[in-house]
Amino acid sequence: MATKASRPGRTLIVFGMVIAVLFGAVALGGSWKPKLGLDLQGGTRITLEASTETGDAVTPEKLEEAAGIIDSRVNGSGVSEAEVATQGDRNIIVEIPGQNRKDLVDTVKQTAQLRFRLVAAAAPGVPAPQPSTGPSGAASPSASGSAAPSAEPSGKATPKPSASASPRGRALSGGLLSADKTAPAASPSAAASPSAGTSAQPLPGQPVPGQATPAKGAPVDQPLAWMNNPGSEWLTKFQSFTCPAQGKVAAPVKDVKAQPLLTCDENGTKYLLSAAVIEGTQLKDASSGIPQGQVGYVVDLSFDSTARQSFADVTQQLAGTGQQFAIVLDGEVISAPQVNQPIPGGNAQISGDFTQEEAQTLANSLKYGALPLKFTAPVVTEEGPSLASDQLAAGIWAGLVGLALVLVYCLIYYRGLGLVVFASLMVAAAVTYATVLVMSEAVGFTLTLPGIAGLIVAVGITADSFIVYFERIRDEMRDGKSMRVAVEAGWVRARATCLAADAVSLLAAVVLYIFAIGVVKGFAFALGISTIIDIVVFFFFTKPMVSWLARFPFFYNGHKLSGLDAENLGLDRLPGVRRPRTAGGNA
């Protein structure tokens, strides 16, 4: 008995230490306020639903890719702290806390386009503006003979194309090799790209050469001619264009198919790009891997029949010149390879200093661009900050009042034992609070109104465990056991009941979490956490606490306020208490 008696104290101390550690973790996290959901702080939430044009299934990779694209769009449009997450198999949730930005709906639901464009000029686009290095496009010898006369003076700068065009340290741009083994034989002569006339020919646009004034350069609808002679207007724009500083997201670029494009890649190199020569949807497939007999990762891509000819023409002109074409996904250059040789077969290979991950990312982006997801926005909610703060206030009010009512009831009914309920609920509340803080730090849990409701409902569940236990103790005492024995005997039985009850609640919480939609998930999550906390507190706090209290005469002798006195139990005399405690008993 002596060893047993020392246990409750030890358990309590260990449990206290665990709580201290929990709060220590919170202190390390640094924030003492849980992350609030949009319904409690105001903001806009846009639920997007994805579908493919062809009716194919939406793959998780594509959804991730789309979420990434949307993320950079939203965060690029001057919104801070926007969160973009996928949900389920076809939904993307965009949350913009604190602001009413319904205007973003059209921005986020736009379909991301993959386009192949020709690079007219490229330069480091980050702060330090060095005008001289800017234009490089007109450098290549006499590629576009017809347009050459109108070339701007600025074109003379001719910094070696390879230097400025293939951004240093950027693995994504590499040589474009033919995957077609027969191509090399045919290419050598073609690589010289003799005449601009033939290269412009395949492009469907009506040639309007007459319009090409010196200032305007070549017509924009002839990309192959244009890339060598973009005209002063665009070059000026290009010079004044800057990319955002490293680490910041660019504002979304308006990517119009038939227009030249000024944009950046992720390393802050700015590009002046021609109108699109090939659409992403003309891409048949893309994959990454290490081809046989080679050591580096490459990305393979194949075009469908409609794009084969235009790609052949493009590579024909670009091969060997050091000029690049650019692959642009949603307005951002994801790769800008040079062309080593013409590729007539429609199967190309981008090689370079890829790591496996880089190659995979590029291939995924290409694949996504080949069949981009289309989005609708079936749910748009906007929570006004003042209403949100009302909701927060109401939630907290309900929580405090609910807790207070339960405490008062328990104190009146169980008196001394009510203090155990009080302490246990306080401990449970502290643990819950710390858990919520840790969760919001670790897994991004946000507290929503249904979440608060879940926590409040859990007060009842938690208090219920104690009631089951106390009623059991009282029953055991009515059966003639003394308080100290009843505490242990009642525990064994109450434990089974409570575990069954908590199993049901937990089951409910898990099913709800899986099937609930949107904010209601928060309810299930909160219910789940607090059920687990209930078990922990019940086992490691309430039980040791009661065992410990059972060593005090106040309780085991059944003091009137202990909640275990004879009158309260409805007995004439407490079992195990030898001295009759009432005056009547002595007489």
Added chain:
Amino acid sequence: MGKMSRLGNALYEGDVSIDFVGRRMLWYTISGIIVLVAVAGLYFKGLNMGIEFEGGVEYRVAMAPGEADQQAVEDIRDAVVGTGIDAASAPIVNTSGTDTIRVQTEPMPDNDDATAVSEAIQEAAGVGEDDISQAAIGATWGQQVADRALIGLGVFTVLVVLFIWAYFREWKMSVAALVALVHDVVITVGVYAISGFEVTPATVTGVLTILGFSLYDTVVVFDKVRENTKNLSRSRKTYREAANLAVNQTLVRSINTSIVALLPVGALLYAGVVTLGSGALKDLALALFVGMAAGAYSSIFIATPLLVQLKMREPAIQRGDARATTRARHHEVDRYAAVPVFTDDMPVHDEPTGDDRDEVEDDVAPSAVGSGRAPRYTAGERPASRAVSNSASAKRAQPSRKPRSQRGKK
């Protein structure tokens, strides 16, 4: 509170017994009527599905205190209709909570329309952009949400059935528990139909949660029933009496649990209905409140009587009951024969005759005396050291008793 506790003890000992099981026709009738009303409400009035299921646009406007009156409602309605947008031609405008006004329209596919309506409302209500909340839900989305909710309900029901089956290991208990569950859900849904409260995903969540609660209540009562009827063959009680005692014994606990569970939910309901007027809080709290109350009722008044009714059809139980009745009748002949010997740590008050929990020896041995039969064993016979029980070899109960010197001692 003392009186209440006394009652608790009396209920526990069986001194005071409410005949829950015996008056089952009364409870069945009451529940039947309530369920009938609920079903009728569901059938004739139908559920008022919220915009989350049907699609539509909802605006909530936070008015200055005291300004959310009928006049403001009229103004806002006129303003919304005045936008000339088709979907907003018949808006539902009402006050909600203390100072919120709610506007609902049909789904608006065009985002600009929604913004136009929002601006019209802001102007009419004289509030800023911060004071208005908007939720636009497409019609097809609502259908998906509804489908998912139904799947969730289905999956959870299946899991609950599996849980009940695994926990009770007896189909009769499972059936009784399930009937209680269905009873609770039907009543809750009926309350929604009749009151016209909106059904939202939060409501569905609430209903799923009460499935858990109701089940838990039933688990507790059935646990006690099982405990009380385990050694039924050794007691003088019929199954019915033992079950009824179980309900009575858990009554105080059931009441306490229900009160403790309902108090916070009540606070939630108050905050949801009175302060906020609408939204997830109200929907959750109302479903929980109704469901929990119904759950507490059904586990006592429906599940147990039904269980007893089902069990009474088992031949073994019938035989046991017949035996118990006979024993009880014999017991009536000489009731004082059953008074146990006083021991030191015994409560002073009279041990009630209905006590069957552990002093089985006291029960069985004196009953032989009470029946008027002479003690049948002779000196050579080994007195049974334990109580009578069915043994497989004998196929019937064998009476035994202790020598007089050992009687009543433990």
